[in-house]
């Protein structure tokens with residue numbers, strides 16, 4: 075006999091195949107690996123640096139050779155499966171810490187520094203993972219290598235070229251399933267959580283529709299109306315009464331009057347851990363109290379100061395909420411959900427459909 079809702083404490087939430095409701099399915103779904111995912115900031119991997127990154131429980135060794143190029147290979151030695159991140163970089167190769175087998179960026183064992191017992195050099199190889207650097211982020215393609223060239227890293231023209239907008243990236247690792255984060259960033263019913271900062275007020279849903287692999291949402295709301303953030307928003311130049319958001323699978327973005335934008339990239343580390351990379355970028359900020367438009371050259375330094383003060387505390391509130399939601403879900407996963415915002419169901423349907431499609435391809 076099944077336990078009544080609210081008493082599931084010792085049971086575990088169902089896996090994707092066993093999940094009954096949309097809610098349970100969304101919370102068990104992975105993200106399609108056939109996309110580019112950011113895993114680190116380029117600046118965080120020094121020369122000869124090795125970083126372990128994880129995509130949906132798969133460990134990957136990211137390392138930078140003497141030539142400055144980043145490479146990524148599965149994080150296990152073909153010999154005895156030790157993590158290669160325990161090793162060291164030698165030239166452009168990653169050397170295992172135990173018997174010193176050396177791996178090139180394409181995952182081939184290129185050197186074995188001990189006796190081969192009369193054998194010719196064996197041809198061992200572990201999978202490699204495509205890596206690129208864009209917008210200051212390191213991206214990997216964890217999926218089917220044949221699709222690497224077909225799928226593109228999102229185009230953000232505002233962040234490229236000489237007159238690119240100022241942008242300071244922020245990232246967090248939250249103990250929550252990625253779908254909870256996608257629900258959070260595009261569902262503006264949680265103004266209560268941010269009542270101290272008021273990044274959006276009194277939001278009314280104006281649009282909510284799915285178009286292929288995108289869910290579009292628009293709210294009538296007042297953006298950046300809070301006590302501190304409101305000082306910086308240049309209301310003479312930006313209409314801050316509506317905001318467009320999109321779950322552009324597997325990414326999310328917002329656009330306020332073409333002047334205040336962000337992208338949110340989630341890295342699903344495992345079923346309960348997600349790293350979130352945010353890029354906030356602005357074309358119109360004003361100098362508080364003076365009302366002057368912040369000149370482009372001053373935007374970078376201003377954002378460096380303002381992002382940790384204005385945006386990071388706000389996002390930490392979201393982190394608090396999604397982690398609390400994960401904890402709640404782990405206990406009450408069989409309780410029905412009182413969801414009111416129709417957009418949330420659309421985000422979840424897209425996540426579920428894409429994961430089903432991925433599983434179908436993987437089975438085939």
Ligand code: FES
Pocket residue numbers: 151152153154155156170171172173174175
């Ligand atoms: S375990 Fe890696 S070289 Fe032996």
Ligand SMILES: [Fe+2]
Pocket residue numbers: 258259264268388392
């Ligand atoms: Fe929020």
